[in-house]
Amino acid sequence: MTTSPSPTVSPRAPASASGNWPSWVTPELVAGRTLSFSELRTAGNWIVWLESRPDEQGRSVITARDPEDQIRDLIPPGYSVGTRVHEYGGGAWDVRLKDGTPQVVFSDRKLGGLWFSDGITATQWAQAGENPEHRYADLTFDPVSNAVFCVRESYGEGTPVATLVHIQPDGRETVLAEGADFYAAPRPSSDGRFLAWFSWNDPAMPWTVTTLSVAPFDRTTGTLGPVTDLTGPEQCSIIEPCWSPDGTLYATSDASGRWTPIRFSHDTTGWHSHSLDGANAEIGLPHWVFGQRTMAPLRGNRLLALGIRHGLNHVLLEDNGRWTELALGSPVNVPEPLEDGRFAWIDAPSDAPAAIAVDRPGEPCDRFRTSVTLPHGVTKADIATPTPLTFPTANGAEAHALFYAPASSTSALQDGEKPPLVVMAHGGPTGRANPSFAFKVQWWTSRGFAVLDVNYRGSTGFGRAYREALDGQWGVADIEDCLAGVQAVLDRGLADPARCVIRGSSAGGLTVLSALAQSDLFAAGTSLYGVTDLRALAEETHKFEARYLDGLIGPYPEDEAVYLKRSPITQAEGITVPVLFLHGGADRVVPLSQAESMRTKLEHSALHVYPEEAHGFRARDTIEDALQRELAFYQKVFGQ
16 A cells, blocks of 8 residues: 655744755764664674774774673774675674683775684784685684684686685685585584585576575585585575574575575485465565675574565564564664573664664663764654655556655745655665665755655565566666656655656666656756666676676677667766766776766766775765765755
8 A cells, every 4th residue: 555645844934945954964973973883793692793983984893792781892993894705795704702702703804814803902814815816705603613614705817716615713724615606605503514505606696596505514524515405496596594503494585486484404314494484574685795684593493584574674583383573673684682582683763873772572672882873952853754655657567665755843844835856766776775764865854855765676675576577677667666756756746846856876876867868857866886888887897796787688798789778878868957976986896987988978967086985985074075065966956
């Protein structure tokens, strides 16, 4: 059912026209003091997470709260956790307890290699990483020894080579699996007897076709025994293997039409599977980065999961074949169990900044580490929250979006005034519009803009068929859905048709530029490190996405004509409104040349380059400048 939100109207007189309201969301607030949380883990009653700090030039730190509720860093100053495996990275660390004290292993973003830290000093594992052509990700401590299982990406001449390796603290590396184009999630059973992982080969992507494997681990030789394929008879995406404390293996498969957990048991006759249907939600995320977790096996043959239903996150518990929903805040990944029966998670509601939280189901959660403290006087009326929209789109299909009305406790729309609209096209294009509180939304809504964050066909969270609806249709269906979403908002009287703009990053940049070329709904657009030339992207991009376009567009160069037709650079003559390009000079995913070439074809456009930035902006100065530059751009277009 579609809900029609209404624009925020306050009895107070506005300080200025919508789109130019005084705002509590300052550039310094967004970029300077906002921590970013990811990859939360638990060890005993320790809560450990990765924390990115813009005021330390985007440094990522392994941070923890101990059982006495004290917060501390688990790596020394000067180190920054990260990896460039697949360029997007993730899973660049792991933690374990030894004699009650946490120990971590991590890859350093700048130094590379593997490092071990007890929270006071960091020591490089003897030879691991001394070869600068090796990168490491998806680190997992061996539960029986001091070694680590991980994915290794080896660079040299030609295409990078992926393997699964077992690395000893003295630097000895043993290759466990090789031959596939990509590997992920090497997960040992709690007793160390088995290792599970998934892999895939070009032209598949990890959300299209993967193979789930398991094999016994021979500790005498340090190698794997006979490998068993657990994928099943149907080609599908089966990902995220994880083990329960009693040795039960779980994974999530979209063979049924959406990612659904599967339980695997083992006996003398082999491995046996049982699908855990009935959750009425999609449990799984596209594997763009390592280290994602949407399932947490619990004792007693129970499974905790993070499910997406109608674009919103839900915490679900499977117990003896029955799924129930738990009240555990608003997690971005599955909550992780502590020894004392509580759970910890990254809490990201729609009406408050993200925080590290801990508690039991149904109890008010303790949000003990907040990403940012909001300025004094900010109330709920100042924070925009999403309303899910479902609307008709091309060919009788339906599409989805999240709508945010302007929000302010001190400003209001004038009588008869409708707010300007910022349309957002997410990246991927298999990403999703996330309902969590985000300054990328509040920056606009607090100034009197409405925001439409579109979950066009191809987005995650609506099942495999919705995701596959973009196959062969990128540059068509996503644009149709963005335009249909805008029209649905305008038909409801929720925005000013003369003041609609569209913005998008990476893959979303292509959607932005193509939408500008194919419609007259928008007054301007912004492409942040966006795709402009599909042929160049197919020829220049990194290994992980080298064959991604085979599914979204068609094989290259056989379908070169389609690549030309879908590329914004060949549609430039249709773009007659101003365009702003923001791009990193060190971007290897979408090279700067893409923006430079497009800029030369557009009369009313501007390009600003951040020389040190890669794909996505991390530095404080960059984030502040990009926000202010884009706002000033729209205000100039609107004549404000």
